[in-house]
Amino acid sequence: ETGVTQSPTHLIKTRGQQVTLRCSSQSGHNTVSWYQQALGQGPQFIFQYYREEENGRGNFPPRFSGLQFPNYSSELNVNALELDDSALYLCASSWGGVSYTFGSGTRLTVV
Amino acid sequence: GQQLNQSPQSMFIQEGEDVSMNCTSSSIFNTWLWYKQDPGEGPVLLIALYKAGELTSNGRLTAQFGITRKDSFLNISASIPSDVGIYFCAGQIDGSQGNLIFGKGTKLSVKP
Numbered sequence: 001e002t003g004v005t006q007s008p009t010h011l012i013k014t015r016g017q018q019v020t021l022r023c024s025s026q027s028g029h030n031t032v033s034w035y036q037q038a039l040g041q042g043p044q045f046i047f048q049y050y051r052e053e054e055n056g057r058g059n060f061p062p063r064f065s066g067l068q069f070p071n072y073s074s075e076l077n078v079n080a081l082e083l084d085d086s087a088l089y090l091c092a093s094s095w096g097g098v099s100y101t102f103g104s105g106t107r108l109t110v111v
Numbered sequence: 112g113q114q115l116n117q118s119p120q121s122m123f124i125q126e127g128e129d130v131s132m133n134c135t136s137s138s139i140f141n142t143w144l145w146y147k148q149d150p151g152e153g154p155v156l157l158i159a160l161y162k163a164g165e166l167t168s169n170g171r172l173t174a175q176f177g178i179t180r181k182d183s184f185l186n187i188s189a190s191i192p193s194d195v196g197i198y199f200c201a202g203q204i205d206g207s208q209g210n211l212i213f214g215k216g217t218k219l220s221v222k223p
Binding site: 004033035040041042043044045048056058090092098099100101102103104105 | 115117142144146151152153154155156159199201210211212213214215216
């Protein structure tokens with residue numbers, strides 16, 4: 001059974017650029033959630049995808065968007081990057097919204 | 112964003128000691144989860160609680176879902192060096208919406 005894998009592990013972007021982060025869900029999981037974790041804080045919920053549809057969203061602006069594919073993998077897209085977007089982005093998968101398994105995250109630095 | 116009140120923020124442990132931490136919320140939750148996060152890694156699920164009053168153990172770890180549904184605690188008995196890390200509580204109101212609300216974490220370090 002493979003766990004949740006995220007790519008890339010680290011990247012550096014310039015303010016105003018766009019970024020795409022990728023996540024492969026754990027085998028058998030049909031639900032993917034994305035979280036933003038600032039340094040020294042707990043993860044903050046961005047949104048969740050189930051059956052390729054967004055079915056829950058946290059307090060993040062529309063420039064944060066996502067996709068889920070038929071194989072349940074997912075992408076997080078962030079447009080017009082701001083310095084405050086620098087954080088660890090975590091993907092979590094589950095079956096039916098129970099007992100989420102997290103990936104190791106993507107460390108995004110915006111300069 | 113909304114977060115749970117988790118305490119203590121940090122604590123030092125000596126091998127063999129018991130450790131306690133807790134989370135409180137002004138909101139009622141239907142699920143409480145406890146995670147551990149090591150540097151450079153994502154959170155790893157330790158214990159999941161689904162019913163008010165539930166007491167669940169996982170080895171040396173024990174967690175309880177408060178009867179008011181607004182709090183939970185985690186105990187670690189006979190701590191060992193590999194217990195060092197950051198522990199997060201997370202509450203969930205509705206599983207279908209996926210919204211886990213996390214505390215700010217309790218950082219466990221080894222006593223110098």
